[in-house]
Amino acid sequence: MKKKAGLWTLALLCLLVGCSSNGVSDSENAAEDKGITQMNEAQDTTSQEENSANLLIGEKVITTIDMTYETIEYQNSVTQLKEIIEKHQAYIETSNETTNSYNGNSNRTEAKLRQGTFSIRIPVEAVDDLLADLEGNLGTKVSEQIGNEDATKQYQDTQMRIEVLQRKEDRLLELLDQATVIEDILAIENNLSETVAEREILQSQNDNIDELVEYSTLYLTLLERSRISSQPGSTMPFWERAKEAIVDSAYTFYYWLQDTAIWLIYALPYLIILAVIVLLVLGVRRTNWWKKREAERASKNRQPSRYQEKKKIMAKRSDKKEPKEKDSE
The missing domain is CATH 1.10.287 (Helix Hairpins)
Structure with missing residues (x-):
């Protein structure tokens, strides 16, 4: 009886040990499956992020900016530009300053005004701050173009x-x-x-x-203007456009007068020489005219004496003929 009780106890213990081992193995398998699933999901997420990043832009991106500003106070704007560049630890790679005769315009209101072109290298982390400083201190922005080149x-x-x-x-x-x-x-x-x-x-x-x-790289063009006028467009009221046109016309006429005066100053020596030549020619012609006129007057004064001489000659001939007629009679 005791042997049977021991056998049953041993069988029950084996059964309990087997069930516990099966439970442990099942839980371990479940944990492993869950870990593998999470790892696969993480890898899929990472690959998706990498693919999206590759589709958008890479690590090596070259940024190029082209900007044009207009200003009335050119020298002051150049000074402000240099201060902003130094503030953001940038530097000027190349610069060029020219003086335009017409500045690309059909009229001459912008004659003899300066134009500066600058090639500026900016640390990539300071680009936005530098552009913001230019916006408020350099002048009136005319155009802006930003380009990104992916060189990855x-x-x-x-x-x-x-x-x-x-x-x-x-x-x-x-x-x-x-x-x-x-x-x-x-x-x-x-x-x-x-x-x-x-x-x-x-x-x-x-x-x-x-x-x-x-x-x-920032390619900056700074244009000097005599005045900054609003660009007429469809959004500007008619009277504002008319006002701008009148003011521009007045400035055009004003600068035309200045150009005319400057041209006269440049041409003054040539005009003086030309005036002297004209006066000499007129003086010579006037002298010849007076001489010719005096000669005509003298010839008219001599004509009566010649007539009288001719009359005397005729009278002498007639006197010679009368004695001959008397002798014949």
Whole structure:
């Protein structure tokens, strides 16, 4: 009886141990399945984010900005520009200042006004702040254009070629250390120099991309104006447009008078020379005219004496004929 009781107890314990082991294994399998599912979901999310990022824009983005400003106080605007550039730790790469005769306009209201063009390199993190400072201090903004160029693929392709060339360079250096024949050494050195030159060229290209990415480029044109007028458009009322047209016309006439006066000043020596020549010609012609007139008067005064002489001659002839007639009688 006791043996049967012991057997039943042993069987019950085995059954309990088996059930517990099955429960533990099932819970572990469930936990593993849950972890794998979460890992797959995380990988899918990461891959989706990477794909969306690749579709939008890459790591190496080159930003280029073109802007045009108009100002009445040109020199003051240039000073403000330099202060803003220094404030944001940017620098002027190139600059050029010219004086326009017509400034691209059909009239001459903008004659002899200055125009400055600047190529400015700006740290990429300071671009927005610098543009905001220009908006309020430089003058009136006429145009703005911002462009982004994604150079990531080009950069990665170049970097892969650099790595390939670097490995080739390492192998050539190993072969150069092992070479003993002069012909082999010369051939390896020539190949090595070509490899190094090609790698350095590619590295300089990537360095240039890094610089363009770290510093955005701003091409700024600053135009000097005699006045800043509103651009007429469909949204401007008629009377405002008429007012602007009248003011512009007055400025045009004002500057036309100035241009005329300046032209006369430039042409004054030539006008004086021309006036002297005209006076000399008129004086010579007047002198000749007076001489001719005096000669005509003198000829008229001499005509009666000639007539009288002719009359005397006729009288003498008649006197000679009378005695001959008397003798014949």
